[in-house]
Amino acid sequence: MEDLKNFEDALMKRLTSSRLGKDDLKKVSSALVSLKKEGFKIDGVELKDLSSVILHTRGIFPPPGGWDFIRKQMDAGKLKRFEGFPLGLLQLEDVRYQFEFEF
Amino acid sequence: MNSLGSDHEICEATGISGSFRTIQIHPTLRCNLLCKHCYSSSSPVFKTGLESERLLRFIQYAERKGFNAISLSGGEPLMYRELDKVVQFAKSLGMRTGMVSNGMLLGSEFAGKVLESVDIVAISIDGEPEWHDYMRGQKGAFQHTLRGIEILRNLHKPFGFIHTITSKSWESLIWLADFAVSQGARLLHLHPVENSGRASTEMSDYMLNDTIRYKIFILTEYLRNKYSCRLEIQLDLSHRDYIKENPEVVRFYNPDNSSLADRLEKSMNNIVVDEKGDIYPISYGISSKFRIGSIYQRSFEGMFERFLEEKGRYLDTLLSRTYDMIVHDESVDMVSWGEMIVEQSLQSSDLMTV
Numbered sequence: 001m002e003d004l005k006n007f008e009d010a011l012m013k014r015l016t017s018s019r020l021g022k023d024d025l026k027k028v029s030s031a032l033v034s035l036k037k038e039g040f041k042i043d044g045v046e047l048k049d050l051s052s053v054i055l056h057t058r059g060i061f062p063p064p065g066g067w068d069f070i071r072k073q074m075d076a077g078k079l080k081r082f083e084g085f086p087l088g089l090l091q092l093e094d095v096r097y098q099f100e101f102e103f
Numbered sequence: 104m105n106s107l108g109s110d111h112e113i114c115e116a117t118g119i120s121g122s123f124r125t126i127q128i129h130p131t132l133r134c135n136l137l138c139k140h141c142y143s144s145s146s147p148v149f150k151t152g153l154e155s156e157r158l159l160r161f162i163q164y165a166e167r168k169g170f171n172a173i174s175l176s177g178g179e180p181l182m183y184r185e186l187d188k189v190v191q192f193a194k195s196l197g198m199r200t201g202m203v204s205n206g207m208l209l210g211s212e213f214a215g216k217v218l219e220s221v222d223i224v225a226i227s228i229d230g231e232p233e234w235h236d237y238m239r240g241q242k243g244a245f246q247h248t249l250r251g252i253e254i255l256r257n258l259h260k261p262f263g264f265i266h267t268i269t270s271k272s273w274e275s276l277i278w279l280a281d282f283a284v285s286q287g288a289r290l291l292h293l294h295p296v297e298n299s300g301r302a303s304t305e306m307s308d309y310m311l312n313d314t315i316r317y318k319i320f321i322l323t324e325y326l327r328n329k330y331s332c333r334l335e336i337q338l339d340l341s342h343r344d345y346i347k348e349n350p351e352v353v354r355f356y357n358p359d360n361s362s363l364a365d366r367l368e369k370s371m372n373n374i375v376v377d378e379k380g381d382i383y384p385i386s387y388g389i390s391s392k393f394r395i396g397s398i399y400q401r402s403f404e405g406m407f408e409r410f411l412e413e414k415g416r417y418l419d420t421l422l423s424r425t426y427d428m429i430v431h432d433e434s435v436d437m438v439s440w441g442e443m444i445v446e447q448s449l450q451s452s453d454l455m456t457v
């Protein structure tokens with residue numbers, strides 16, 4: 001509960017910061033839409049600093065949209081880090097993914 | 104404003120799923136409040152309401168034409184003296200009934216009678232108590248509405264919240280969603296403040312700019328997943344990339360796989376009866392050029408067919424123009440497409456000549 005409150009406070013602090021410009025927000029929004037389009041479910045948005053965002057998502061394994069989508073994002077230089085964690089040992093097809101986009 | 108085609112997934116657990124062809128009815132502009140953001144400029148000075156016999160006659164006709172839901176707003180629908188008759192009649196036809204209310208009059212005997220025939224109530228909440236009272240122009244309005252919500256809860260009546268997002272209230276969205284869940288609401292409908300009615304003069308400092316629209320979008324995504332199936336969150340703002348992939352959000356159909364007749368039928372899934380009894384497609388405030396008819400006309404026979412034959416292609420042009428504008432204007436990502444359709448209909452003087 002406390003973690004959630006801290007997370008939300010940090011998110012709001014970031015979103016209301018005057019240093020977070022329209023361009024940064026535009027990129028975060030586009031990243032959200034493209035992940036949703038591929039079939040990922042967005043669990044959380046973490047605005048790490050002003051130039052990167054971590055999107056916490058869930059999806060199947062292999063990732064919705066396949067590896068191609070991830071490779072394309074990497075090649076475009078937008079995706080800095082990508083990680084997947086199985087939700088449980090017996091549910092390898094159910095995975096929590098983290099995408100860190102850099103702008 | 105209608106809510107068709109918004110960027111959200113329907114969740115069975117909220118009980119709000121289903122496919123509806125809706126008649127949105129504004130039976131009166133009379134209201135107990137004088138809110139600053141009111142797009143219909145409703146107020147206590149209005150005394151009149153639609154003649155119920157005529158309205159019922161039209162509902163009966165529309166039901167035969169496949170409309171299966173009514174949604175009442177206004178003004179405050181509970182200030183329309185014949186509201187009970189209207190909802191009872193719609194229910195007797197097997198239609199789904201909904202009502203948007205400020206929640207302050209739900210304690211009356213009349214409201215109790217109305218609620219017996221209403222399936223879902225949307226209560227308008229502007230944000231935290233102080234801001235709500237400021238927007239409503241009445242101290243204590245929030246507390247009053249809370250009592251209304253309690254009545255709905257005691258009656259086990261499904262309800263949701265409708266919130267007009269302003270450049271100030273978006274900062275309370277996390278609070279609002281928590282509040283909605285704690286009160287037992289199943290739906291949170293977020294509607295950007297519109298530059299029309301009283302809002303155009305009283306809310307000019309609180310309109311949403313592009314930056315705030317992005318923030319609202321990001322927050323909504325976060326909240327949707329936080330509450331998942333416990334609260335259906337509907338946002339009347341969509342990302343341009345999403346609309347590009349899903350033209351039916353704006354056009355009500357996918358132009359690649361539908362015939363003109365099919366397209367026109369889909370664009371008629373939501374019709375509006377305004378406070379004068381005039382009938383329009385899509386949304387309140389659309390240009391009078393698109394008037395379908397009136398509840399006061401002698402006969403309704405052939406009304407929709409005539410409209411589609413005479414004005415259908417203009418409606419099609421309006422929707423495709425709005426869609427093109429959205430997808431080609433790369434400077435604006437987050438769009439309030441419903442408001443844009445209305446604006447386009449009012450601005451395009453050449454629409455009926457193309």
Ligand code: SF4
Nearest residue numbers: 134138141145178205
């Ligand atoms: S916004 Fe609703 S409650 Fe407020 S004046 Fe308009 S109709 Fe009445």
